[in-house]
Amino acid sequence: xxxxxxxxxxxxxxxxxxxxxxxxxxxxxxxxxxxxxxxxxxxxxxxxxxxxxxxxxxxxxxxxxxxxxxxxxxxxxxxxxxxxxxxxxxxxxxxxxxxxxxxxxxxxxxxxxxxxxxxxxxxxxxxxxxxxxxxxxxxxxxxxxxxxxxxx
Amino acid sequence: xxxxxxxxxxxxxxxxxxxxxxxxxxxxxxxxxxxxxxxxxxxxxxxxxxxxxxxxxxxxxxxxxxxxxxxxxxxxxxxxxxxxxxxxxxxxxxxxxxxxxxxxxxxxxxxxxxxxxxxxxxxxxxxxxxxxxxxxxxxxxxxxxxxxxxxx
DNA sequence: TATTGTTATACTCTATAACTATA
DNA sequence: TATAGTTATAGAGTATAACAATA
Numbered sequence: 001x002x003x004x005x006x007x008x009x010x011x012x013x014x015x016x017x018x019x020x021x022x023x024x025x026x027x028x029x030x031x032x033x034x035x036x037x038x039x040x041x042x043x044x045x046x047x048x049x050x051x052x053x054x055x056x057x058x059x060x061x062x063x064x065x066x067x068x069x070x071x072x073x074x075x076x077x078x079x080x081x082x083x084x085x086x087x088x089x090x091x092x093x094x095x096x097x098x099x100x101x102x103x104x105x106x107x108x109x110x111x112x113x114x115x116x117x118x119x120x121x122x123x124x125x126x127x128x129x130x131x132x133x134x135x136x137x138x139x140x141x142x143x144x145x146x147x148x149x150x151x152x
Numbered sequence: 153x154x155x156x157x158x159x160x161x162x163x164x165x166x167x168x169x170x171x172x173x174x175x176x177x178x179x180x181x182x183x184x185x186x187x188x189x190x191x192x193x194x195x196x197x198x199x200x201x202x203x204x205x206x207x208x209x210x211x212x213x214x215x216x217x218x219x220x221x222x223x224x225x226x227x228x229x230x231x232x233x234x235x236x237x238x239x240x241x242x243x244x245x246x247x248x249x250x251x252x253x254x255x256x257x258x259x260x261x262x263x264x265x266x267x268x269x270x271x272x273x274x275x276x277x278x279x280x281x282x283x284x285x286x287x288x289x290x291x292x293x294x295x296x297x298x299x300x301x302x303x304x
Numbered sequence: 305t306a307t308t309g310t311t312a313t314a315c316t317c318t319a320t321a322a323c324t325a326t327a
Numbered sequence: 328t329a330t331a332g333t334t335a336t337a338g339a340g341t342a343t344a345a346c347a348a349t350a
Contacts, residue, residue, distance in 0.1 A: 014216075018208055023283065024280070025201070027299065028183055029304070056168065124174070128176070131302060143175065150182050150185045
């Protein structure tokens with residue numbers, strides 16, 4: 001196939017119709033970009049966006065139960081089991097038996113987890129800054145503010 | 153459990169730490185809200201956000217191949233097979249043998265598909281407007297513009 | 305050789321229901 | 328009776344590799 005003679009169907013621009021003004025579609029596309037970028041930056045450390053969220057919440061709120069972390073992040077508590085298993089096997093967080101309620105665990109970040117998290121956070125910030133180059137000064141704040149307004 | 157005496161761990165506000173200023177996290181949360189709203193509005197019609205995207209692209213670009221639609225929407229062509237099967241079984245689109253290339257199909261929306269799409273679009277617009285109540289005048293345009301700038 | 309549609313496969317994520325031990 | 332963690336399970340969604348037909 002030559003460069004100056006490609007079929008119309010291949011060369012033609014796609015018409016996205018109503019998708020071009022649908023927030024749901026644009027949010028999904030943008031989120032895919034961020035997801036891929038995050039993965040490229042952190043997958044060699046074994047951390048996905050979902051695992052990162054759990055790490056942050058456990059770090060900032062030591063002693064929370066699995067169910068409380070799941071609720072905070074909008075996940076189901078059944079899905080937390082494998083996540084906590086994995087983060088515990090990486091020795092980043094630990095389950096401690098709750099003293100008040102023998103049904104539940106209190107989650108804590110380990111000392112190694114805190115060190116690991118510092119390096120991880122550098123990667124995450126770099127990935128974030130990389131993508132924020134497409135925003136003008138002040139726009140990131142506007143964007144975060146708008147995204148925060150959609151109710152859960 | 154009484155209302156005025158709940159445990160600190162349950163009542164305490166969660167500290168989201170760095171997540172509060174990470175676009176990737178906020179985009180995911182917002183997208184989940186839109187996804188759930190879309191599903192609530194359209195799932196009884198058997199249409200998910202992903203199927204809707206395919207419908208729009210086929211409607212606006214009659215005659216595209218499956219691979220071209222997949223590329224436009226950022227999906228893998230192998231995933232298109234089940235999607236087109238389903239939309240064809242709903243008699244919304246149809247595969248026609250391509251005249252130029254006997255390997256591929258040209259995709260078209262059926263007359264029934266066009267009628268169906270009009271009703272579907274009303275639902276989608278209502279769902280979009282419902283969520284846009286949380287944005288001030290002019291902000292939706294700003295938001296779409298910013299989301300569009302992140303490169304694919 | 306390369307590409308289209310297809311199949312098989314697998315992996316992640318997510319959601320539901322049911323079980324146990326505790327409350 | 329209700330809840331926490333767990334398990335099993337199933338459904339999306341997504342990605343890879345390979346194949347037959349065709350280019």
